[in-house]
Amino acid sequence: MTRSEELFARARSLIPGGVDSPVRAFGAVGGTPWFAERGEGAFVIDADGVRRVDLVQSWGALLFGHAREEIVRAATDAAARGTSFGAPTEAEVELAARIVEALPGVDMVRLVSSGTEATMSAIRLARGATGRERIVKFEGCYHGHADALLARAGSGVATFGIPGSPGVTEGAARDTITLPYNDVEAVRTTFDRDGDAIAAVIVEPVAANMGVVPPEPGFLDALRERCTAAGAVLVFDEVITGFRIGYGGAQSRFGVTPDLTTLGKVMGGGFPCAAFGGRRDLMQHLAPDGPVYQAGTLSGNPVAVAAGIAALDLAERLDPYPALERTAETLMEGLRGAFAANGIAARIGCAGSLFSVSFTEEPVRDFAGARAADHERYARFFHHLLAGGVALPPSGYELWSLCTEHGDDEVARVLDAAGSFAG
Ligand code: PMP
Numbered sequence: 001m002t003r004s005e006e007l008f009a010r011a012r013s014l015i016p017g018g019v020d021s022p023v024r025a026f027g028a029v030g031g032t033p034w035f036a037e038r039g040e041g042a043f044v045i046d047a048d049g050v051r052r053v054d055l056v057q058s059w060g061a062l063l064f065g066h067a068r069e070e071i072v073r074a075a076t077d078a079a080a081r082g083t084s085f086g087a088p089t090e091a092e093v094e095l096a097a098r099i100v101e102a103l104p105g106v107d108m109v110r111l112v113s114s115g116t117e118a119t120m121s122a123i124r125l126a127r128g129a130t131g132r133e134r135i136v137k138f139e140g141c142y143h144g145h146a147d148a149l150l151a152r153a154g155s156g157v158a159t160f161g162i163p164g165s166p167g168v169t170e171g172a173a174r175d176t177i178t179l180p181y182n183d184v185e186a187v188r189t190t191f192d193r194d195g196d197a198i199a200a201v202i203v204e205p206v207a208a209n210m211g212v213v214p215p216e217p218g219f220l221d222a223l224r225e226r227c228t229a230a231g232a233v234l235v236f237d238e239v240i241t242g243f244r245i246g247y248g249g250a251q252s253r254f255g256v257t258p259d260l261t262t263l264g265k266v267m268g269g270g271f272p273c274a275a276f277g278g279r280r281d282l283m284q285h286l287a288p289d290g291p292v293y294q295a296g297t298l299s300g301n302p303v304a305v306a307a308g309i310a311a312l313d314l315a316e317r318l319d320p321y322p323a324l325e326r327t328a329e330t331l332m333e334g335l336r337g338a339f340a341a342n343g344i345a346a347r348i349g350c351a352g353s354l355f356s357v358s359f360t361e362e363p364v365r366d367f368a369g370a371r372a373a374d375h376e377r378y379a380r381f382f383h384h385l386l387a388g389g390v391a392l393p394p395s396g397y398e399l400w401s402l403c404t405e406h407g408d409d410e411v412a413r414v415l416d417a418a419g420s421f422a423g
Contacts, residue, residue, distance in 0.1 A: 003047040004035045022156040028395040029379040034386075039066025041405035044391055052391040053410045057401035059393070060208075060240050061265040064314055065405035071269045071310040078306035084298060091309060092300040098312045099267065099275060102247050105236065105257040109277030110286065111300040115239035115264035116144030118276040119202065121294045122260045123148055125276070126200035126233035128292035129285045134194060136201040136232075138181040140210030140367030140397075143202055143237050143262075147172040152367070154209030159395040181207055181366045182215065184222040195230035200260075202235040205250035208399040209240075210370035211356040212349040220256040227259070233282065239264035239274065240399060243312065245352040246321050253352065266315070269307030272298070320404045324353035327406050331355075334415035344377075344423050353402050356393075357381075370397065381421055388417025 011018035019025045019033065026033045034046035042065050044054035054066070064071065078091070092111060099109045112118050123135055123146070135148060142155035147168045150157060157165070164173055177194070179186040181203075191198065201223055207213040227234040236258035241250040243266040251257055259282055264274035277283065285292045298304075314320075332348050332355055339346040345361045358364050358373040359381070378396035385392050390413065393400065 002032070005032050007035045007047060008032050023159055023393075023395050023398070026394045028159045028375065028397075029382045031383065033394070034391070041065035041067075042403060042407070042410045050389075052386070052389050053406070053413050054391045055400045055402070055414070056391055056393050057403050058270055059265070060244060060399055060401040061268065061270050062401070062403050063244060063266045063311065063320065065403040068269075068314070070314060071307050074306040074310035075269070075271065075303050078303045081302070083303055084301055086297060089300065089302050089305070091302060091305045095267075095300075095305050095309050095312070098309065098316075099263065099277060102243070102312070103238075103249055103251060103261055103277070105251050105259065105261050105279070106277035107280040108283035109275050110283070110294065111305070112274050112276065112296055113272045113298050113301070113304070114144070115237075115262065115274050116146055117296070118239065118262035118264055118274045119143040119149055119235075119237055120146035122235050122262050122276040122278075123200060123202065124294065125282060125285060125292050126235065126260065128290075129282050130199045130231065130233060132197055132199035132232070133175050134177060134197045135175060135199055136177045136179060136187075136190060138203055138207070138367075139178050140181055140213070140370055141202075141204045141207055141237070142209035143204075144239075148176050149202070151176045152178045154207070154367070154370075154397055156395075158210055158367070158370070158397045180368070181210075181213060182219050183366065184219060187222055187226055191226045191230050195226075195232070198230060198232040200233040200235050201227055202237055204240065205236045205238065205254060205256070206241050206245060206351040206354055208354055208356075210367050210397050211358050211364060211373070212351060212354050212399055213364055213366065213370065214349065214351040215254065216365065220254050224256050224258075233260055234258045235260045235262065237262045241354070243267055243315055245354055247315055247319070250351075266311060267308050268304055269311030271301075271304035271307040273301065273304035273308045318404070321353065324402050324404065327402055327411060328353040328355055330411050331402075331414060334411070335418055338415060338419040338421070341419070342422055344421070347373075354399055356396075356399050358396060377423065380423075381418075384421045385414070385417045388413075388420070390414050390417050
């Protein structure tokens with residue numbers, strides 16, 4: 001028995017499924033999850049001492065790899081001064097200023113502790129500000145696990161084939177309209193029918209929880225146009241894309257400005273720190289300025305905020321994005337070559353440095369396409385790479401996350417392992 005197997009057996013008797021977040025359990029790919037012992041830049045070392053190139057990078061939270069010195073130092077220095085106060089701190093103002101400066105759609109921002117909190121709060125704010133109840137989301141997009149947002153979701157909900165979730169009331173599900181991603185016609189029809197009842201449209205501006213599915217030209221613009229015309233709030237969920245696709249997020253890259261933006265992952269430097277922000281007039285509906293309630297004991301936690309500032313500081317100073325895109329290009333080109341040489345039908349969905357592999361003949365433009373891919377082949381591919389020293393996300397619905405520490409050697413190792421995958 002390996003140490004990971006021992007730990008997993010014990011975990012399963014104490015924690016449902018043995019994990020604190022479902023996809024970690026390897027349900028989609030089978031086998032025993034590796035337990036992380038430590039990380040070093042591009043590498044993760046498991047409980048049995050096996051060192052692998054890590055393409056999970058805490059599900060996209062780490063842009064600078066594991067245990068980046070500047071981030072660790074900022075967090076430990078902050079912790080030494082006190083780990084939580086429940087009073088405002090100067091560092092929160094600094095982090096807020098950086099976010100406002102980076103994102104065109106954000107005039108004011110509030111810090112929270114998880115992406116789920118950010119999206120849940122943004123939806124409440126949109127409903128409170130508009131006095132409307134219905135929201136529109138897209139099939140295969142994942143926005144965390146708040147009731148209103150679980151319908152036909154991506155990520156673990158897709159991985160485990162769960163259409164919604166027991167425990168979500170019928171009322172909550174009824175207020176959520178789900179439409180196919182990239183389907184402008186469906187958006188038009190819905191707004192023509194229900195426009196004045198829609199509080200918000202929430203979307204991943206690059207879908208990254210059904211594999212990476214970029215927005216087709218005109219899709220985000222159509223959402224912007226329809227929301228403006230109907231007085232609905234457009235929410236870009238940039239929990240993955242924010243500070244990863246570029247410093248200005250997907251909203252800068254595609255030139256479409258949302259009313260509200262949700263953030264998480266990279267902006268927390270690997271700590272529980274997330275945010276939602278947007279137009280000043282909307283944000284002023286929040287308590288204590290306005291009546292829409294939202295709060296958190298650990299919101300703006302000083303350790304997490306210090307790590308977040310350090311991460312954003314690195315991102316601004318080093319501008320890692322062109323190099324990340326070059327790394328992604330090299331990897332994608334090499335993978336395409338390897339699959340072609342071995343007669344394996346595969347498509348790589350990408351936007352900037354964000355990408356993922358789907359084993360299918362057809363390009364993927366929506367959730368139906370993502371589901372039609374050969375997920376059993378992905379499971380075999382996953383285990384082939386794991387044995388070859390590469391840790392991929394344990395589901396074909398997830399993004400492959402790059403960090404600045406993935407260099408030529410790491411790329412070569414991934415391509416070497418992929419090259420011997422026979423199908
Ligand atoms: N939105 C998106 C786009 C996400 O990818 C995720 C998580 N992967 C969330 C929201 C939820 O964030 P968290 O897991 O921090 O609650």
